[in-house]
Amino acid sequence: KAGVTQTPRYLIKTRGQQVTLSCSPISGHRSVSWYQQTPGQGLQFLFEYFSETQRNKGNFPGRFSGRQFSNSRSEMNVSTLELGDSALYLCASASTQNTEAFFGQGTRLTVV
Amino acid sequence: GENVEQHPSTLSVQEGDSAVIKCTYSDSASNYFPWYKQELGKRPQLIIDIRSNVGEKKDQRIAVTLNKTAKHFSLHITETQPEDSAVYFCAAPSPGSSYKLIFGSGTRLLVRP
Numbered sequence: 001k002a003g004v005t006q007t008p009r010y011l012i013k014t015r016g017q018q019v020t021l022s023c024s025p026i027s028g029h030r031s032v033s034w035y036q037q038t039p040g041q042g043l044q045f046l047f048e049y050f051s052e053t054q055r056n057k058g059n060f061p062g063r064f065s066g067r068q069f070s071n072s073r074s075e076m077n078v079s080t081l082e083l084g085d086s087a088l089y090l091c092a093s094a095s096t097q098n099t100e101a102f103f104g105q106g107t108r109l110t111v112v
Numbered sequence: 113g114e115n116v117e118q119h120p121s122t123l124s125v126q127e128g129d130s131a132v133i134k135c136t137y138s139d140s141a142s143n144y145f146p147w148y149k150q151e152l153g154k155r156p157q158l159i160i161d162i163r164s165n166v167g168e169k170k171d172q173r174i175a176v177t178l179n180k181t182a183k184h185f186s187l188h189i190t191e192t193q194p195e196d197s198a199v200y201f202c203a204a205p206s207p208g209s210s211y212k213l214i215f216g217s218g219t220r221l222l223v224r225p
Contacts, residue, residue: 042201056212
């Protein structure tokens with residue numbers, strides 16, 4: 001079965017712009033989480049969605065938002081981009097708690 | 113608050129030697145501990161996990177041990193090979209109804225041929 005798919009793979013944006021990233025989970029997985037990966041901060045939790053509801057949110061400013069659709073696909077949006085938002089954004093899907101989380105290949109966002 | 117500490121940050125071993133990476137967690141209610149391997153330019157992939165009702169789990173050259181009393185768990189790789197070179201992350205879930213993994217800061221393992 002197909003793995004977790006993220007689009008686009010690479011993105012270059014200018015400060016002040018906004019961006020939308022997409023994640024399609026493994027078929028049947030209803031939990032989708034988003035993580036920001038940077039060399040200095042490692043993997044930081046952004047938020048988790050389950051059945052179109054945000055169940056948890058990490059310690060990120062309100063410029064970071066997300067949503068999940070009825071087919072479990074998820075999007076995250078970052079508004080008013082800052083240079084420090086440059087990172088690899090990873091999404092992961094899981095079937096239930098305390099089971100393997102499968103990661104997508106990530107979207108590498110560069111803000112210039 | 114929730115916290116996972118991982119040591120060492122870098123580890124260099126000779127091919128054939130063993131490598132050990134250690135993590136500690138803060139929330140005693142955590143009950144699932146996965147280890148992910150991330151090769152350069154690739155996604156993190158689960159290599160082994162352990163649940164709190166088990167003290168040790170092995171899968172070929174990889175093993176994980178868990179000490180719930182001390183709140184730490186370790187990854188052991190024996191007979192290391194150059195293809196084991198990667199960044200390894202430990203994680204613990206934040207207890208509750210959501211799926212939220214708290215990751216350690218990662219260990220860059222280099223296996224010298």
